[in-house]
Amino acid sequence: MNSLMITYCCGVAGSACVELVFMLEYCRSHRGHLPVVYRRWPFLIARISFALLAGIFPLASGVTNYMTAIEIGAAAQVIVTQVLKEHKPYDEKR
Numbered sequence: 001m002n003s004l005m006i007t008y009c010c011g012v013a014g015s016a017c018v019e020l021v022f023m024l025e026y027c028r029s030h031r032g033h034l035p036v037v038y039r040r041w042p043f044l045i046a047r048i049s050f051a052l053l054a055g056i057f058p059l060a061s062g063v064t065n066y067m068t069a070i071e072i073g074a075a076a077q078v079i080v081t082q083v084l085k086e087h088k089p090y091d092e093k094r
Helices: 003-027 041-054 057-061 067-084
Strands: none
Touching: 003 041, 003 057, 003 067, 041 057, 041 067, 057 067
């Protein structure tokens, strides 16, 4: 496997790990029950798609260190959330 593919996989793994931690924390605090949202296909498809897209972040950043790629993949959700908060839609009155 070449280094770009490994970097991509590290980014995906970082994002997937964050999702697993959220899920496990929820299960632990709710007597082992899986959140209802995780039983719905649209949510699962969206989360898997996001994890796959998070692998692009380390590649776009030019990261060569695999641990940094994992960290950037894990931070992808925060990065996207911040970008969406700062994004101002165009004023439709213009």
